[in-house]
Amino acid sequence: MRIVLLGAPGSGKGTQAQRLQAEHGFTQLSTGDLLRSAVAQRTALGLEAKAAMDAGALVSNQIVLGMIGERLAEPDTAAGYVLDGFPRNLEQARALEAMLAELGQALDAVVLMRVDFEILMKRLTGRRTCSKTGKVLNVYFSSKAELDECIAAGGELLQRDDDNEETIGRRLKVYDSETAPLVDHYRDAGLLRVVEARGSVEEVYARFLAALGINVQ
Ligand code: AMP
Numbered sequence: 001m002r003i004v005l006l007g008a009p010g011s012g013k014g015t016q017a018q019r020l021q022a023e024h025g026f027t028q029l030s031t032g033d034l035l036r037s038a039v040a041q042r043t044a045l046g047l048e049a050k051a052a053m054d055a056g057a058l059v060s061n062q063i064v065l066g067m068i069g070e071r072l073a074e075p076d077t078a079a080g081y082v083l084d085g086f087p088r089n090l091e092q093a094r095a096l097e098a099m100l101a102e103l104g105q106a107l108d109a110v111v112l113m114r115v116d117f118e119i120l121m122k123r124l125t126g127r128r129t130c131s132k133t134g135k136v137l138n139v140y141f142s143s144k145a146e147l148d149e150c151i152a153a154g155g156e157l158l159q160r161d162d163d164n165e166e167t168i169g170r171r172l173k174v175y176d177s178e179t180a181p182l183v184d185h186y187r188d189a190g191l192l193r194v195v196e197a198r199g200s201v202e203e204v205y206a207r208f209l210a211a212l213g214i215n216v217q
Helices: 013-024 031-040 044-055 061-072 090-103 117-125 144-152 165-179 181-188 201-212
Strands: 002-006 027-030 081-084 109-114 127-130 136-138 192-196
Touching: 002 013, 002 181, 013 027, 013 081, 013 136, 013 201, 027 031, 027 061, 031 044, 031 061, 031 081, 044 061, 044 165, 061 090, 090 181, 109 181, 109 201, 117 127, 117 165, 136 144, 165 181, 181 192, 192 201
Parallel strands: 002 081, 002 109, 027 081, 109 192
Antiparallel strands: 127 136
């Protein structure tokens, strides 16, 4: 399956995509992760993207489209993938359609993760990534055992640079003005499925699989 995950920052796209990759073999393609890795490696592209990311703005379509075009051409996408954080505006959505047409592929579903503003804020301010395992955790919602597991493995709980209140506010505004219009775009295309993204990771994952029509054994 080829899936797009839509939803505000903090709606749980990355967590659910990671899980779907681990359990069902769909490759997670996260433009945020690709950009953070370019920033960490100090590539020219990363340096250019960093200012926009720190400001909570979108990185230019030119950079993001180049990156995702290369990634979609890699062999691990053949068994299906979940696009996480892409597309984020109409121009990117149209460019994706053109890229897929060129590859002779089509999207199977676009899943909107719907969640209230108060929950988004807690998910974003509390979010931490384990430096050892890459697992996304949350100081408000993860169990003590999960948090301790990272430390016991020799990892640190890292907070993303853009997960501070000021930048979070800007990212949520950008979502409303630039990304939310994609909901109507994909509803009109007959691809949209909506998942209520409140509750535990387990609960959301069960709704997510149901929305995709994937049976749980
Ligand atoms: P994310 O990890 O998806 O929350 O993305 C983190 C940041 O990376 C965003 O706030 C943007 O600055 C940038 N970014 C990620 N994906 C895109 C995209 N598709 N288009 C433009 N900017 C993006």
